[in-house]
Amino acid sequence: MVNARFSQGLNLLVFGLLLLKTDGLFVEITYVENAVATGAVCLDGSPPAYHWDRGFGSGINSWLVHLEGGGWCNNVTSCLNRKDTRLGSSDKMAKLIPFSGILNNRRQYNPDFYNWNRVKVRYCDGSSYTGDVAAVNPATNLHFRGARVWLAVMEELLAKGMRNAENAVLSGCSAGGLASILHCDSFQALLPLGTKVKCISDAGYFINAKDVSGVNHIQSYFSQIVTTHGSAKNLLPSCTSTLSPALCFFPQYMAPQIQTPLFIINAAYDSWQIKNILAPADADPNGTWESCKSNIKNCLPTQLKAMQAFRLQFLISLLRSGKSSSRGMFIDSCYAHCQTEMQEFWYMTDSPELNKTRIAKAVGDWFFDRIPFQKIDCPYPCNPTCRNQIYDSEHTPQL
Numbered sequence: 241m242v243n244a245r246f247s248q249g250l251n252l253l254v255f256g257l258l259l260l261k262t263d264g265l266f267v268e269i270t271y272v273e274n275a276v277a278t279g280a281v282c283l284d285g286s287p288p289a290y291h292w293d294r295g296f297g298s299g300i301n302s303w304l305v306h307l308e309g310g311g312w313c314n315n316v317t318s319c320l321n322r323k324d325t326r327l328g329s330s331d332k333m334a335k336l337i338p339f340s341g342i343l344n345n346r347r348q349y350n351p352d353f354y355n356w357n358r359v360k361v362r363y364c365d366g367s368s369y370t371g372d373v374a375a376v377n378p379a380t381n382l383h384f385r386g387a388r389v390w391l392a393v394m395e396e397l398l399a400k401g402m403r404n405a406e407n408a409v410l411s412g413c414s415a416g417g418l419a420s421i422l423h424c425d426s427f428q429a430l431l432p433l434g435t436k437v438k439c440i441s442d443a444g445y446f447i448n449a450k451d452v453s454g455v456n457h458i459q460s461y462f463s464q465i466v467t468t469h470g471s472a473k474n475l476l477p478s479c480t481s482t483l484s485p486a487l488c489f490f491p492q493y494m495a496p497q498i499q500t501p502l503f504i505i506n507a508a509y510d511s512w513q514i515k516n517i518l519a520p521a522d523a524d525p526n527g528t529w530e531s532c533k534s535n536i537k538n539c540l541p542t543q544l545k546a547m548q549a550f551r552l553q554f555l556i557s558l559l560r561s562g563k564s565s566s567r568g569m570f571i572d573s574c575y576a577h578c579q580t581e582m583q584e585f586w587y588m589t590d591s592p593e594l595n596k597t598r599i600a601k602a603v604g605d606w607f608f609d610r611i612p613f614q615k616i617d618c619p620y621p622c623n624p625t626c627r628n629q630i631y632d633s634e635h636t637p638q639l
């Protein structure tokens with residue numbers, strides 16, 4: 241009892257110090273309890289969840305819905321591993337999370353969306369919100385219900401006031417950035433005709449490319465996701481009518497069909513894609529890519545050459561999805577993954593720039609039709625404003 245009290249006090253103290261240190265906003269979780277009745281649940285059967293910070297002032301009727309990322313699970317084994325983590329169960333999620341970058345509530349850090357209703361939807365289905373298998377195997381108790389989760393959360397937000405939105409944005413990073421493309425038109429369809437609706441995909445433009453050993457690793461991986469989660473019926477019919485469901489999980493094949501304005505933010509050398517599409521462990525049994533993948537500065541000339549070829553493939557795949565003026569594009573030549581949620585990428589004095597423009601400014605100008613923005617950076621290492629990711633498995637980063 242005394243111990244529990246003491247530890248609670250300690251937690252509060254640590255949390256207080258954290259608040260002081262970051263001077264940031266922490267937002268409480270909301271569970272969508274009534275979603276359980278319709279089977280709209282996380283992998284383990286727990287209710288889906290989101291964090292909502294209310295809009296204020298001129299933003300009171302504007303909504304930004306940001307979908308959390310966190311990879312996928314592609315088979316029963318990997319889904320079982322995920323089930324008891326925050327990415328598979330709302331029981332395991334932190335109840336308070338920081339809102340920064342595109343979710344920041346201060347104008348100086350988030351000039352165009354700071355006073356909107358800002359929502360972060362927690363990711364716990366492992367399928368970018370596309371799965372829907374009715375049956376639950378009692379031996380695993382795995383629920384493949386991402387598409388139901390999507391609908392249940394959207395219905396709850398509509399009821400909380402989003403149905404009166406003047407402006408609405410669907411955004412997301414990584415698996416959430418892929419989901420924001422996949423669900424972009426269905427998001428718009430949920431809102432009244434008069435609402436200005438646009439979507440933002442951050443680090444969600446995963447390309448269908450061969451790995452360094454010549455194997456199409458990502459295509460079989462995506463194919464397993466779609467099969468395991470029963471996603472086919474929730475992908476874009478305009479794509480699945482001509483291509484296999486696995487291909488319709490890739491933006492290059494389905495983004496051309498999206499009608500709603502879409503802004504794509506992606507590093508041409510996206511670090512997740514370099515690590516998992518170009519040089520996955522299976523394709524590099526001797527680990528010759530490990531050092532390069534952990535820090536782009538360590539890449540050998542032959543590896544940089546492969547990465548430059550990957551960038552060209554990325555650009556070709558990207559341009560397949562059209563250059564209509566409603567499309568926004570911020571394709572930097574950084575070694576990074578997700579540039580909207582972290583303040584230092586989104587909008588600080590030293591954040592990455594293209595044409596002297598930071599991401600927050602490019603996206604805000606595009607959303608409000610002030611200036612269209614479609615910029616592709618020169619090849620690495622030409623952009624001195626990049627914040628290249630360094631992955632260090634030996635040492636945890638300092639607080």
Ligand SMILES: *[C@@H]1O[C@H](CO)[C@@H](O)[C@H](O)[C@H]1NC(C)=O
Pocket residue numbers: 314315317318
């Ligand atoms: C499941 O997927 C993981 C990750 O891709 C892989 O390592 C594993 O071999 C797969 N397991 C089965 C049973 O297919």
Ligand SMILES: *[C@@H]1O[C@H](CO)[C@@H](O)[C@H](O)[C@H]1NC(C)=O
Pocket residue numbers: 524525526
């Ligand atoms: C890995 O190293 C072994 C021994 O040096 C070599 O024979 C083999 O070709 C290497 N494999 C690859 C994929 O580089």
Ligand SMILES: *[C@@H]1O[C@H](CO)[C@@H](O)[C@H](O)[C@H]1NC(C)=O
Pocket residue numbers: 595596
């Ligand atoms: C770069 O941004 C400026 C505004 O800062 C704009 O006038 C100019 O047209 C842009 N250049 C290109 C190539 O888009």
